[in-house]
Amino acid sequence: MIQLLLKEVEGIGCAVEVEGDKLKLLDPRPLTTDMKNQLREHKTEILELFKREELAKKRGWIAFPYGGGYEKQISRNTSVFIFLEDDGTYTVWRATWFEGAAPAKESTIVERVDFETAFERANNYVQWFQKKG
Structure with a gap:
């Protein structure tokens, strides 16, 4: 699941953020090739997850990390x-x-x-x- 991937990326000291239709790595630490490939492969799902979080926050919900x-x-x-x-x-x-x-x-x-x-x-x-x- 993409939640596990995002937690794994965060666990090595990197955070993923959305900027427009792109994924942005904050305070990037070296990611494995596999992690980079998985982020690319699941980009659409990750963007959708962040859109959901934004929508929920606009409607007054507290969003827990990564959906x-x-x-x-x-x-x-x-x-x-x-x-x-x-x-x-x-x-x-x-x-x-x-x-x-x-x-x-x-x-x-x-x-x-x-x-x-x-x-x-x-x-x-x-x-x-x-x-x-």
């Missing part, structure tokens, strides 16, 4: 999450905390769907919740 997840707090104690599953799909759920480390209430909104469906369903839930409140 691993998104969070939006919708009340003092409640947040909605969009998490990337191991199979490349996304799951949306919400949780409410009152006291303690574990959520007092949780519910799954949608499981194992593509990002666009997950993002739409999560935003629909947020709008519903805000109207309800």
